[in-house]
Amino acid sequence: xxxxxxxxxxxxxxxxxxxxxxxxxxxxxxxxxxxxxxxxxxxxxxxxxxxxxxxxxxxxxxxxxxxxxxxxxxxxxxxxxxxxxxxxxxxxxxxxxxxxxxxxxxxxxxxxxxxxxxxxxxxxxxxxxxxxxxxxxxxxxxxxxxxxxxxxxxxxxxxxxxxxxxxxxxxxxxxxxxxxxxxxxxxxxxxxxxxxxxxxxxxxxxxxxxxxxxxxxxxxxxxxxxxxxxxxxxxxxxxxxxxxxxxxxxxxxxxxxxxxxxxxxxxxxxxxxxxxxxxxxxxxxxxxxxxxxxxxxxxxxxxxxxxxxxxxxxxxxxxxxxxxxxxxxxxxxxxxxxxxxxxxxxxxxxxxxxxxxxxxxxxxxxxxxxxxxxxxxxxxxxxxxxxxxxxxxxxxxxxxxxxxxxxxxxxxxxxxxxxxxxxxxxxxxxxxxxxxxxxxxxxxxxxxxxxxxxxxxxxxxxxxxxxxxxxxxxx
Numbered sequence: 001x002x003x004x005x006x007x008x009x010x011x012x013x014x015x016x017x018x019x020x021x022x023x024x025x026x027x028x029x030x031x032x033x034x035x036x037x038x039x040x041x042x043x044x045x046x047x048x049x050x051x052x053x054x055x056x057x058x059x060x061x062x063x064x065x066x067x068x069x070x071x072x073x074x075x076x077x078x079x080x081x082x083x084x085x086x087x088x089x090x091x092x093x094x095x096x097x098x099x100x101x102x103x104x105x106x107x108x109x110x111x112x113x114x115x116x117x118x119x120x121x122x123x124x125x126x127x128x129x130x131x132x133x134x135x136x137x138x139x140x141x142x143x144x145x146x147x148x149x150x151x152x153x154x155x156x157x158x159x160x161x162x163x164x165x166x167x168x169x170x171x172x173x174x175x176x177x178x179x180x181x182x183x184x185x186x187x188x189x190x191x192x193x194x195x196x197x198x199x200x201x202x203x204x205x206x207x208x209x210x211x212x213x214x215x216x217x218x219x220x221x222x223x224x225x226x227x228x229x230x231x232x233x234x235x236x237x238x239x240x241x242x243x244x245x246x247x248x249x250x251x252x253x254x255x256x257x258x259x260x261x262x263x264x265x266x267x268x269x270x271x272x273x274x275x276x277x278x279x280x281x282x283x284x285x286x287x288x289x290x291x292x293x294x295x296x297x298x299x300x301x302x303x304x305x306x307x308x309x310x311x312x313x314x315x316x317x318x319x320x321x322x323x324x325x326x327x328x329x330x331x332x333x334x335x336x337x338x339x340x341x342x343x344x345x346x347x348x349x350x351x352x353x354x355x356x357x358x359x360x361x362x363x364x365x366x367x368x369x370x371x372x373x374x375x376x377x378x379x380x381x382x383x384x385x386x387x388x389x390x391x392x393x394x395x396x397x398x399x400x401x402x403x404x405x406x407x408x409x410x411x412x413x414x415x416x417x418x419x420x421x422x423x424x425x426x427x428x429x430x431x432x433x434x435x436x437x438x439x440x441x442x443x444x445x446x447x448x449x450x451x452x453x454x455x456x457x458x459x460x461x462x463x464x465x466x467x468x469x470x471x472x473x474x475x
């Protein structure tokens with residue numbers, strides 16, 4: 001029997017639980033990659049030469065997320081974005097416009113403004129040269145000692161800067177940047193329905209991981225690892241019926257929630273309900289119970305009671321509708337209470353995990369009311385390390401005053417828990433990185449359920465080769 005003919009049996013939960021997907025989405029079995037794309041050279045993750053190639057031909061010429069808009073919400077706010085050895089400064093001008101500059105003082109090369117903060121001018125802490133918030137040279141102490149300097153020649157070097165969905169992006173080469181919106185389409189139009197511009201970061205953790213930036217990113221581009229790494233999640237999400245869509249260089253993965261994995265023989269409705277509200281990020285957001293947070297600002301796992309209007313004294317489900325259908329209705333009702341507009345979202349989007357990857361290194365799980373967001377960045381010199389940012393984005397209650405912007409915190413995941421699921425993911429990564437150096441490993445083999453890894457790697461190589469070809473043509 002062919003794979004196509006057998007899909008009904010493999011994905012029986014689709015009909016059983018009335019799962020729905022966008023027309024363009026397909027299951028992993030429908031992705032039959034050629035070895036050129038599914039066999040990945042381990043050196044891409046371990047080689048200093050390949051890391052330098054990425055700095056030369058990827059990070060120097062692509063749109064990349066620099067910060068959240070709420071981190072530079074007021075005139076004078078600035079935020080440093082670092083990628084490898086390069087540092088950029090996003091600045092909110094007095095005219096209300098966001099700009100980004102190379103974060104370096106043209107005088108003696110000092111970082112103009114490290115970290116983040118607010119200021120009326122951009123004054124260097126070394127010799128006190130100063131620039132206006134729009135990058136114009138403002139002041140040189142003892143100016144008479146520099147008679148040859150012309151102000152226009154010493155304006156800060158500006159890079160392209162734009163925002164979408166509450167994310168601020170920069171592109172190092174304005175002449176080559178093009179439109180951010182065009183770069184993001186057609187994904188942007190789909191995600192706009194979630195109103196991410198209304199979200200804010202309730203937590204931003206910056207973590208150094210013992211692995212390549214692609215190893216960290218790719219750990220979150222597939223659900224194939226759920227059964228082995230996160231078995232506690234299988235009672236409320238169906239990893240087998242995960243579907244995928246490509247959006248140009250970007251991609252999406254849909255993981256059904258409110259139904260058990262097809263790998264489990266039998267799961268009671270009580271188990272689905274309890275695990276959804278105690279273990280899923282979406283459940284936390286739509287629960288009225290006080291959930292609490294751990295030291296890293298992640299939701300604590302909570303004990304969930306079975307409401308008597310839903311379960312009888314024996315724990316049996318009382319309603320005619322399924323648990324999944326009930327969760328969809330509850331999530332819509334809760335959204336209405338909070339003043340959230342999800343009129344454009346399908347019923348599936350009110351409960352399922354719509355997981356988006358924006359090339360090259362931004363990934364977020366979009367839910368009604370929140371998004372767990374990851375950004376993976378390379379270490380400046382060591383391919384075996386990376387900087388991994390975790391943002392918990394939430395849409396506040398529109399009837400209440402918006403909460404304060406969360407500060408960026410440095411988290412050592414060897415000492416601080418990021419919650420059970422992320423702890424499990426992070427524990428895998430150093431072992432993966434060590435294994436990639438093994439001399440017996442000729443190539444990684446990636447299959448249909450990991451199609452977003454294949455899609456990412458294909459686009460990465462194509463981007464590098466195009467940039468290198470263009471550079472060679474200029475020589």
